[in-house]
Amino acid sequence: MTTIVIVSHSKDIANGTKDLLNQMANGVPVIAQGGVEGNIGTSYDHIQTLVNELEDDALCFYDIGSAEMNLDLAIEMYTGNYQIEKVDAPIVEGSFTAAVKLSVGGSIEDAIADLNKTFG
Structure with a gap:
């Protein structure tokens, strides 16, 4: 499964x-x-x-x-066994495209291919 x-x-x-x-x-x-703590921002610690x-x-x-x-740094420092991919696509449209592909049985590779076709 892909998150x-x-x-x-x-x-x-x-x-x-x-x-x-x-x-x-x-x-x-x-x-x-x-x-971050109720304010606008991001935290490396939270993302890591x-x-x-x-x-x-x-797909991130x-x-x-x-x-x-x-996100780049957190993925770079990741030492686990799962495939963790940063996606360069609009946050709403890109994640929607990927989620729909995954929901109909597509793999992470299928979702990445669709994203590259649409937003590449």
Whole structure:
């Protein structure tokens, strides 16, 4: 199974995207990480913990600036056995595209191929 990870500076954006995906692609696990201590921002520590606690492959979407930088570092430092991929696509549209592909039985590779065709 593949999990969708949403990393945003905003808790509302992360959770709103998760809500959309849960409604449109039922059964695809989605984890939202947004904001820091009730404020706008990202935290490497939070993102690293999230990545290290994943229990399956993951496609990771991010919004801007430090979200990408912290996600890159967390993936680089990851020592687990799952395939963890950062996706360069719009956070809502990209994660939606991937979740739909996964919900109909597509693999992580199938989802990446669709994302590359659409947003590549």
